[in-house]
Each structure stands twice: as structure tokens, then as C-alpha cells.
Amino acid sequence: MQDNQSNPRARLPLWAAHERLALWTTRLPLLAAVLLGGVACTVQALEQVEPLSLKALVGKRMFFDPALSGSGKMSCATCHDPNNAYAPANGLALQMGGARLDQSGPRAVPSLRYKDNTPPYADLADNPDGVSAPGPGGGFMQDGRADTLAAQAKLPLLSFNEMANKSAADVVAKMKRADYREQFLQAFGAAALDDTKLAFDYAAEALQAFQKEDISFHPFTSKYDLYNSNKIGGDLTPAEARGLRVFLDPNKGNCFACHYSGAGLNGSVALFTDFSYAAIGVPRNTKEQPAGAARPGHAPVYDLGICGRDDHAGPKNKQYCGMFKTPTLRNVATRKVFFHNGQIKSLTEALRFYNTRDTQPALWYPKVNRRVRKFDDLPAPYQPNIDAQAPLDGRKAGSKPPMTDEDLKDLEAFLDILTDGYVVPAKQAAQQTAK
Ligand code: HEC
Numbered sequence: 001m002q003d004n005q006s007n008p009r010a011r012l013p014l015w016a017a018h019e020r021l022a023l024w025t026t027r028l029p030l031l032a033a034v035l036l037g038g039v040a041c042t043v044q045a046l047e048q049v050e051p052l053s054l055k056a057l058v059g060k061r062m063f064f065d066p067a068l069s070g071s072g073k074m075s076c077a078t079c080h081d082p083n084n085a086y087a088p089a090n091g092l093a094l095q096m097g098g099a100r101l102d103q104s105g106p107r108a109v110p111s112l113r114y115k116d117n118t119p120p121y122a123d124l125a126d127n128p129d130g131v132s133a134p135g136p137g138g139g140f141m142q143d144g145r146a147d148t149l150a151a152q153a154k155l156p157l158l159s160f161n162e163m164a165n166k167s168a169a170d171v172v173a174k175m176k177r178a179d180y181r182e183q184f185l186q187a188f189g190a191a192a193l194d195d196t197k198l199a200f201d202y203a204a205e206a207l208q209a210f211q212k213e214d215i216s217f218h219p220f221t222s223k224y225d226l227y228n229s230n231k232i233g234g235d236l237t238p239a240e241a242r243g244l245r246v247f248l249d250p251n252k253g254n255c256f257a258c259h260y261s262g263a264g265l266n267g268s269v270a271l272f273t274d275f276s277y278a279a280i281g282v283p284r285n286t287k288e289q290p291a292g293a294a295r296p297g298h299a300p301v302y303d304l305g306i307c308g309r310d311d312h313a314g315p316k317n318k319q320y321c322g323m324f325k326t327p328t329l330r331n332v333a334t335r336k337v338f339f340h341n342g343q344i345k346s347l348t349e350a351l352r353f354y355n356t357r358d359t360q361p362a363l364w365y366p367k368v369n370r371r372v373r374k375f376d377d378l379p380a381p382y383q384p385n386i387d388a389q390a391p392l393d394g395r396k397a398g399s400k401p402p403m404t405d406e407d408l409k410d411l412e413a414f415l416d417i418l419t420d421g422y423v424v425p426a427k428q429a430a431q432q433t434a435k
């Protein structure tokens with residue numbers, strides 16, 4: 001969204017008021033239940049409720065199979081580690097891939113959790129909040145270029161700096177040698193590996209089925225989920241409750257305007273993204289991103305997000321330059337690098353960026369001829385695309401930032417409870433049932 005005035009999300013007190021009200025009302029049924037004494041205390045374990053289909057089971061084997069790569073050493077799980085919310089466990093802004101594992105990857109690796117409700121990309125996608133004007137939204141990858149998880153899966157298998165297979169035929173040949181070959185044929189039919197094009201489609205379908213069906217991709221086991229569904233153990237600490245208010249306050253964090261926490265598409269709840277795109281002017285990563293370092297004698301290369309896609313090239317698409325997809329904030333506290341280029345290395349810093357990008361730009365951007373070069377990763381003609389919503393509302397350098405230090409601390413405490421795998425402390429659970 002580019003224009004603060006015409007953007008309905010910028011003035012959306014209704015929603016915020018509703019959520020604030022929810023803060024109060026969702027506590028009441030818990031209280032009632034506790035008073036009635038009928039509450040059993042169960043910590044929800046991560047259980048696969050529905051068994052995986054054959055397609056998903058074979059997709060799971062493939063997801064963890066390093067033989068499906070040019071190097072023979074890299075699987076999907078190398079970059080998407082299931083023990084780290086399907087994001088890398090290391091702190092590299094970009095992961096190394098390629099046939100000799102010496103090629104730097106294109107962008108910071110996103111978590112694969114909570115992707116299954118992502119609609120395909122559209123320039124005028126309806127916003128799940130039901131209020132905002134349609135705009136660029138949906139799609140997989142940080143520029144939305146893949147319509148489905150299946151279409152997406154083909155890209156890393158073939159890209160030269162990731163799994164680096166030479167062709168679809170190369171992948172299919174490896175599938176024929178895999179020890180899950182029989183399982184694959186059972187899932188997709190006895191002739192499923194005969195035709196290369198079809199076989200590659202099936203392979204992608206299997207990877208999609210695994211990501212859609214396996215509960216580890218959408219466990220909903222954070223403390224926030226206990227809070228949101230009014231379960232035992234979901235009581236927020238004062239700091240977390242204040243942080244939630246900062247998150248929802250249109251004049252402070254205003255985070256929910258893009259990291260939407262309400263009911264979404266297909267009955268989804270609280271995905272902490274509305275799948276929309278925005279240009280927020282993340283500083284250039286000159287050290288780690290190959291595109292970020294200007295080689296001597298060469299013009300610098302920029303990662304322009306949506307308008308870097310083949311189908312969005314050219315001057316008529318310049319309003320999309322600099323726009324990247326709003327990621328979910330679930331499990332954000334487990335990330336080691338932030339934003340599409342991994343330039344920012346801690347959640348604390350990411351929040352500080354939101355608070356002081358405009359009020360203290362010198363903290364974030366380089367000085368050229370003693371002037372701060374704001375938005376150094378977006379060429380000047382595209383800078384009008386920078387989103388103008390709070391907290392990044394373009395306020396003057398030196399003016400008061402939207403959040404206080406206390407607000408930032410509380411906000412971080414709130415974001416911490418979006419991490420899956422929360423276990424209610426035994427003492428707290430026992431106390432609550434005893435009441
Ligand atoms: C070398 C590291 C690497 C490997 C290996 C890898 N990925 Fe990724 N993955 C990435 C990066 C980087 C992105 C973001 C790319 C972009 O935005 O252009 C990504 C994005 C994705 C997305 C889109 C997420 C979103 O937010 O839209 C999915 C889904 C995905 N990968 C699945 C897979 C699957 C399935 C495999 C195995 C076939 C795989 N990846 C292998 C690095 C990797």
C-alpha cells in the first residue's frame with residue numbers, strides 16, 4: 001500500500017477496538033469454566049491427527065533426501081530445518097547451495113510454517129481483513145512468483161544456487177534410484193516415473209502434500225494460541241498484554257495492519273500476515289548479498305521484489321518495485337536473520353528499525369557526502385513506492401518515534417509468545433485446575 005490517505009488500513013480503529021475488546025471478553029469464559037470446576041488440564045501435544053496420505057508420505061521422504069540435489073548433499077531440510085520452524089538454524093543471511101555448495105542463495109530463507117492458506121498471487125488481491133482496498137497479495141516466495149506449493153517446489157530443485165539439479169529429467173532419474181521409488185509408484189500409479197514431465201509434476205505434488213498435511217507445518221502450539229482459544233496457560237503476563245496492545249495500536253506498532261492477526265481466508269486464524277506486499281526500505285546488505293555489493297566498474301544490482309519477476313518487468317510495473325511479501329510473525333523469535341536480505345540480525349534490532357527508520361535514519365543507512373542516503377537499497381525513481389503507514393509513516397528525522405523503549409520491550413515480549421511448542425509450566429497448570 002502506498003498512499004496513507006487512500007489506504008483504509010491506515011485508519012482502522014474499528015478493528016483495533018474490536019481486538020482490544022476481545023482482550024477482555026475472551027477471559028470471561030475461562031473464568032466461568034474455572035468457577036464451574038470442570039476444567040481438565042491437558043497440554044496439547046504435537047500429534048498428527050489425520051494420518052498422512054501416500055503422496056504426503058513420499059513427499060516427506062523427498063523433503064529429507066539429499067540425493068535429490070546436484071551436490072548430493074543438500075535436501076529441502078538443509079535450508080528448512082524442521083527443528084527451527086523450517087528455517088535455517090545457522091545465522092547466515094544467505095545459505096550456500098549449488099552443485100559444489102559454493103553459490104550464495106538468493107534471499108534469506110523463510111520459515112515454511114503457516115503457508116498452506118496462502119492464495120495465489122494477484123496484483124489486486126482481496127485483503128483477508130475484509131476492509132483494506134485490494135492490492136498486491138498472495139503467492140509463494142518473497143516476490144509471489146509461485147502460485148502453489150507444488151509450483152514452488154520445482155524452483156529450488158532446479159535453481160543453480162540451491163539444489164542445482166540439471167533438469168527435470170535429472171530429478172526424475174534420481175527418483176528412479178531412490179529407495180522410496182515403490183512408494184512413489186503406489187502413490188501416483190505404476191507408470192508415474194515413465195514420462196519426465198508428468199513425473200516431475202508428481203514429485204512437486206508429493207512435496208506439496210507433505211507441507212499441507214503434516215501438522216509440523218501448522219502446529220498452532222504457541223502460548224498465543226492458548227490465549228486466543230482461551231485455554232489454560234494462556235494468561236498473558238502484564239508485559240505480553242501491553243505488547244499486544246502496542247501491536248494493535250494504530251498510532252504505535254500498527255503491526256496488525258499488515259501482520260494481520262484476525263480471522264483469515266479458508267477459516268484460518270491469526271496467521272500474522274495478510275499476504276500483502278509492501279516496500280518498507282530495508283537497508284542494503286552490502287556485505288552478504290551478492291546483489292548488494294557493487295563490483296568495481298559495474299552498476300549496483302538491486303533486488304526489487306515483485307518487479308524483479310519476469311512477468312512484472314518493465315516501466316509499466318514500476319509501482320511494484322521494492323515490494324516484498326509480508327511474512328508471518330509466528331515463530332519470528334526463532335529467526336536468526338530478518339527481512340528479505342537478512343541484513344538485520346536480531347528481533348530487537350528489527351523492532352528498532354520500525355521505530356527509528358524515519359526518526360534516526362543515520363542508524364540504518366550510510367552517509368554519502370555527509371548526508372544520510374535513506375532507502376539505499378531502492379533506486380530513487382522507485383522510492384515513492386515506500387509504504388506510508390505507521391509506524392513507518394515518514395515522520396521527520398529528530399522527531400519523536402512512535403514507540404517508547406518500554407513499548408519496544410513489551411512488543412518483543414508479545415512476539416516471543418508466537419513461538420510454537422509452548423509448554424504450560426506444570427505449577428501453573430496445577431494451580432489453575434486446583435482453583
Ligand atoms: C539453499 C537453501 C534452500 C533449499 C535447499 C530449499 N529452499 Fe526453499 N527457500 C529458500 C529461499 C532462499 C527461499 C526464498 C526465496 C525467494 O523469496 O525468492 C525459499 C522459499 C521457499 C518457499 C516459499 C515460502 C514463502 O514464504 O513463500 C517454500 C514453500 C520452500 N522454499 C520450499 C522448499 C522445498 C519444498 C525445498 C526442497 C525441494 C526447498 N524449499 C529447498 C531456500 C532454500
Ligand code: HEC
Pocket residue numbers: 247252253254255256257258259276277278279280282324325326327328329332335337338339340341347350351354387389390391411
Ligand atoms: C506496511 C505493512 C507493514 C507493517 C505496518 C509492519 N510490517 Fe513487518 N513486514 C512487512 C513486510 C512487507 C516485511 C518484509 C519486508 C522485506 O523483507 O523487505 C515485514 C517483515 C517483518 C519482520 C521480519 C520477519 C522475517 O521473517 O524476516 C519483522 C520482525 C516484522 N516485519 C515485524 C513487524 C512489527 C513488530 C511491526 C509493528 C511494529 C510491523 N512488522 C509492521 C510489512 C509490515
